[in-house]
Amino acid sequence: MSTSRSTPAPSPAAIVDRLRAAGCVFAEDEAQLLIDAATTPATLLSLVEQRVAGLPLEHIVGWAGFCGLRIAVDPGVFVPRQRTELLVRRAAALAGPGSVVVDLACGSGAVGVAVATLVGDVDLYAVDIEPAAVACARRNLAAFDGHVYAGDLYAPLPARLRGRVDVLVANVPYVPTGAVALLPPEARLHEPLVALDGGGDGLDVLRRVAAGARDWLATGGHLLSEVGADQVDAAVDTLSAAGLTPSVASDDELAATVVIGRR
Template sequence: MSKPTSTSTRASAVQADVVGRLRAAGCVFAEDEAELLVAAARDPAELSALVERRVAGLPLEHVLGWVDFCGLRVAVDPGVFVPRRRTELLVRRAAALARPGATVLDLACGSGAIGLAVAALVEDVALYAVDIEPAAVECARRNLAPLGGRVYAGDLYRPLPPDLRGRVDVLVANVPYVPSEAVALLPPEARLHEPLVALDGGRDGLDVLRRVAAGAGDWLAPGGHLLLETSLEQAGIAVAVLDRAGLAPTVVTDDDLPATVVIGRR
């Protein structure tokens, strides 16, 4: 007579099956992803559905509905840009420049992850955010509502309330900086499942960055800072753009992430 299969044995078998399916689909971190998917599922049917979506190529974060960013669980809906780990440098530098009670503006905010992470590090910030994508705006509103953050739908500065002019202490903008011709080279998870407007930065990748820099002086408080993520190769051009916009530029990098941030001070 055979012994009944233990709960732990069944769980191990389920985990192994999920790992096998993910590996077959080309998921590099199959073991880690399997653990997250198993933990997220309430029953076998839901687990099967989650795994099927991941095997079909959806980003893991869209399948789970959240991303771990700067130690925070940030909601990320399908069709919304997934914040990358390299953007943690932008968050750290912004938080270092923001004093308690500062006014922080997150342009092209996506899920609102950057503003949320800055607010977790700095007390009592007044948080504003903007995105042009309706799905991103809805997602950001959900993420930032507990902090009293105000999220606006529209193109960069256009939807902001006029009384915010000249009052922003820290302006963060993780705008698209992939050159148009390089978008086709992005991983399918990004290219097929994230909005093009969040990826395509124009001919040299810096079209949106130029627009942000050109308008920043009207919104920054005296001594306020604009922080922009770029590639290391684009940093020299970005510095020149900020200089022409009347912002004193500096560049910071983190080789471990790797990440590059250009900072302009009004």
């Protein structure tokens, strides 16, 4: 960061104090990320003010750390959560070189990118309905020659993928409508509602994904989706009703639960 006579650079300690006063739990780490992202003292002051005002850190610095990767995350795009690493690990274990992997409701494309990184040579596709997410995912998937489509779930996918998808990851929203207001302000004020609201019981979008999965999955292919721990029974019933053989994976350390449906 360059210096400026007109705008003195705030000290790291002062930035930490401001962030901590604003409720940032990891104030020291966040302060360093903001310092690293700033090019001038004036820019640093602006970044700190944005964070104090409640903007997600990832939107301010332009990236999120996920599965050991740096994923580009633009303002207005869903920020990948650390608990979703379980979904990535399980999906990667079911894929292999040459597998067709589809990331539905992809947001930044973080899940698809992480799976492709772990597996290696996969044929990667992603879909999102939000224009900002589509633009972001295209940047993130470019290194993997991934294809990103704008639209609602399966609708924009090329017909040639029907019956050929080996791994279908769908990190769809699963927060019940009535609980959206209880989410942290960073999420409910700065991420798209369509990426958070899963309907009355939180599983509306998963039902739509499951209903179409058999048309797209290859024989022996898998659908994987993250759900809340209290939604497991209903989610398993949803997969069974869609003609898939269900199983469940969980990770207490990540506080994560994934339902898996096999065709």
